[in-house]
Amino acid sequence: MSDRFRAGTLGPLFIMTTDSSHIPSLSATIAGAIEADRIGRLVFVRWMEHVESDPGVSLELAMETVSDWFGQPPESTHTPEGSALQASVLARWPGGETALLITVPVSFMVPPGLDLAVIGAKGAIYHSV
Amino acid sequence: MVSKTYRVLLISGDRTHQEGYAAAFSNDPRSEIVGVADEADVSNQRHEWNRAMAARYSVPYYDNLDEALAQRDVDLISVCPEIERRGRVILRCAGRGLPLFLDKPLAGTPEDISDIQAAVNGAGVPAQMYSFTSTPWARAAKEALQSGDLGDLIAVHAEVMFAKGRAGTAPGGLNRSEHEFSDRFTFTEAKRELFDLGIYPIVLCLWLADSPVKQVTAHTANYFFAEHAAADIEDFGVLTIEFENGVVGSAVGGRIGFYSHPKIGPHGITVSGTGGTKTFSAWDPHIEVFSDEPRPLLPSPHPEDPMSMWRSTQVESGVPRKMGWVAFEDETGWGADEMSSFLDSLDADSSPDVGVGLAASATEVVLAAYQSAARGRPVTL
Numbered sequence: 162m163s164d165r166f167r168a169g170t171l172g173p174l175f176i177m178t179t180d181s182s183h184i185p186s187l188s189a190t191i192a193g194a195i196e197a198d199r200i201g202r203l204v205f206v207r208w209m210e211h212v213e214s215d216p217g218v219s220l221e222l223a224m225e226t227v228s229d230w231f232g233q234p235p236e237s238t239h240t241p242e243g244s245a246l247q248a249s250v251l252a253r254w255p256g257g258e259t260a261l262l263i264t265v266p267v268s269f270m271v272p273p274g275l276d277l278a279v280i281g282a283k284g285a286i287y288h289s290v
Numbered sequence: 291m292v293s294k295t296y297r298v299l300l301i302s303g304d305r306t307h308q309e310g311y312a313a314a315f316s317n318d319p320r321s322e323i324v325g326v327a328d329e330a331d332v333s334n335q336r337h338e339w340n341r342a343m344a345a346r347y348s349v350p351y352y353d354n355l356d357e358a359l360a361q362r363d364v365d366l367i368s369v370c371p372e373i374e375r376r377g378r379v380i381l382r383c384a385g386r387g388l389p390l391f392l393d394k395p396l397a398g399t400p401e402d403i404s405d406i407q408a409a410v411n412g413a414g415v416p417a418q419m420y421s422f423t424s425t426p427w428a429r430a431a432k433e434a435l436q437s438g439d440l441g442d443l444i445a446v447h448a449e450v451m452f453a454k455g456r457a458g459t460a461p462g463g464l465n466r467s468e469h470e471f472s473d474r475f476t477f478t479e480a481k482r483e484l485f486d487l488g489i490y491p492i493v494l495c496l497w498l499a500d501s502p503v504k505q506v507t508a509h510t511a512n513y514f515f516a517e518h519a520a521a522d523i524e525d526f527g528v529l530t531i532e533f534e535n536g537v538v539g540s541a542v543g544g545r546i547g548f549y550s551h552p553k554i555g556p557h558g559i560t561v562s563g564t565g566g567t568k569t570f571s572a573w574d575p576h577i578e579v580f581s582d583e584p585r586p587l588l589p590s591p592h593p594e595d596p597m598s599m600w601r602s603t604q605v606e607s608g609v610p611r612k613m614g615w616v617a618f619e620d621e622t623g624w625g626a627d628e629m630s631s632f633l634d635s636l637d638a639d640s641s642p643d644v645g646v647g648l649a650a651s652a653t654e655v656v657l658a659a660y661q662s663a664a665r666g667r668p669v670t671l
Contacts, residue, residue: 200550201458204513205526207542209447209560211567239507239668241530243538244444247562251507251530251540257465259509261528261540263447268440268566276569278556280451282513283458285550 183275183290188226191279191286195230200281203230206260207278211271216248216264223262224250230279231258296321296633298391299364301355301371301379302328302336303343305594307393307420308370309601314629315368316347321633323347327358328371329379355379359386366636369393373475373485377402384409390417391632395489396646396653398475403650403657410646416635418642419649421493422450422557424627426619427570428494431559434568435498441565446498448491449542452483453555454609455597456588457547459516460525468510468524468663479517479596481545484510484527484663485656488543492531492659493644493652494559501535503651507668508659514547517596529659545597548588552578552615576617586610 195203206227212219228234235252243249252260267273279286298315302308303326315321326344328336330353337353344351352358359382367386370393371379377397383390390410396419397403410417422428435443475482496503508529512518518525526544533539546555557572588609595603635642644652654671662669 202462202513204511205528205542205544207449207556209569237666239530241505241507241532241538241540243532243536244564246564247445247538249445249530249538249540251509251528253509256463257509257511259511259528261447261530261542263445263540263560265445265560265562265567266564268568271566271568276560278449280513280546280550282460283547283549285546287551287556 184222184226187288188229191288192230194286195279195281200279200284200286202282203279204258204282205280206230206262208260208262209276210264211267211274212264213267213273216246216266219264220248220250220262223264224252227260227262235260296365296636297324297363298322299324299358299361299367300326300343301367301369301383303340304602305339305600306370306372308343308368310625311368311370311391311393311420311629312343312347313601314626317626318630318633320637321366323349324363325349325352325358325361327352327355329375330354355382359383364388366391373398374473377405380406381409384413384415387413387415389415389636391629392417392419392649394420394649395485395656396649398472400654400657403653407646407650416642417646418632418635419644419646420628421644422490422624423493423497423643424631425572425624427557427572428559431498431561431568431570434570435561435563439565440561440563440568443499443537443561443563445538445562446495447540447560448494448558450487450490450557451542451551451555452487452545453548453551453553455515455545455547456591457514457550460512460514460519461516464512464519466512466519466522466524468660470661470664472660477521477523478594480515480521480523480525481597481599482523483518483525483545484508484543484659487545488527488529488541488659489652489656491541491543492529492655493648495531495539495541496648496652496655497643498559498561499533499535499537499539501533501537503531503655503671504534505532505668505670506530506655506658506662508662510660510663514545515597527659527663529662531655553612553617554621572619572621573615573617576615578615579613583613586612
């Protein structure tokens with residue numbers, strides 16, 4: 162296998178971005194782009210976070226952030242049964258908007274990080290650290 | 291001239307995915323196209339599109355499937371009729387006893403899926419359904435798992451979203467209800483995107499998880515295009531797949547609009563094991579180029595293919611290739627890699643990655659996803 166594919170979109174080792182200040186700043190920046198109608202109506206979020214801590218707790222925090230972007234909590238969620246080392250939730254909002262949030266364990270040599278796709282009806286926002 | 295190893299008969303021609311399959315078979319040094327064929331009673335327009343492909347490759351067109359299947363100078367059949375005809379056509383082709391390259395998804399009904407699987411297995415012929423398992427990023431994910439570096443697999447996520455078409459036209463506030471079953475999959479102006487694109491990440495999840503599926507939970511939506519909304523078909527789907535071996539799968543498929551990604555859309559896989567996680571994106575590593583080059587602009591929609599579904603109509607309407615991001619691995623070879631891998635498996639007398647069993651399972655997951663989306667709850671397989 163080519164080592165060019167190692168660790169995909171996750172950033173280099175010196176970037177440690179999932180500290181306490183990153184998510185609020187990210188959330189506000191994305192909210193600003195949504196409110197400015199740069200991507201149209203927000204319709205889908207895919208949140209993939211690599212975590213060192215409890216994936217369930219991280220997933221709850223992620224849901225809070227995403228719910229802020231949608232302006233309210235989801236009307237329904239489904240949490241697939243699986244290993245406690247990961248956490249996933251499929252969520253749907255009253256207007257039909259959806260999100261898939263996943264928190265998974267970090268790897269040796271790969272630090273905590275976030276890969277995010279925020280999809281609007283006419284545009285998208287991507288964020289990878 | 292010495293004949294090539296694989297003489298390929300094409301079932302259905304232009305304005306189907308056969309456009310890409312035919313080009314790949316034609317370019318592979320091991321194969322050559324020897325004919326195009328279809329059922330006699332298809333529309334005149336379908337016959338015209340088929341004849342156009344036959345003319346392009348300077349091969350005969352058989353407007354009668356029985357006549358075509360009786361030809362002796364055929365070694366492989368590439369089968370690509372519309373979904374609604376796919377079941378009966380594949381059954382007839384399987385009866386010829388030759389290797390089959392099958393368009394995706396396998397079929398549109400559980401009955402057709404079951405019949406195809408039985409016919410292909412009964413005939414004992416190798417068959418492969420088109421998928422993305424031959425892409426460099428999928429291969430890399432598989433190899434990472436097989437290396438054992440990630441430990442035991444616990445979760446797999448795959449997504450294939452196409453940045454094609456002019457998005458932002460869907461009626462605001464539309465909250466469409468999904469239908470459990472459908473008997474129509476072919477439209478000029480749109481496609482069922484969970485069916486057509488969602489099959490890619492679903493195949494990848496099943497291929498990597500290597501386990502029967504226990505439960506599927508899905509949502510479909512009309513987020514982007516007026517054409518899909520008018521046809522009462524979805525342009526987006528997302529699902530979770532719970533496997534019997536405990537692996538949690540998730541898949542995203544949809545058409546999100548030309549301007550919503552710097553390349554042809556988010557394509558990637560994340561595999562998580564007890565030893566960690568790795569992500570394999572189609573576009574990483576890449577360079578980003580900023581210059582005074584003209585920004586790629588989506589041309590006026592092709593009247594016969596506004597969603598840029600077909601190779602020929604994309605060329606005709608001048609859909610530009612986005613070059614702001616340049617990935618280390620060139621995506622233009624993905625399609626040919628799939629055909630090449632099938633020929634490799636025939637050469638080696640080995641099983642293809644996506645044989646009829648996996649193809650059937652993945653297509654059953656797609657159909658279960660529609661049921662889940664319609665019912666608003668998980669569906670057990």
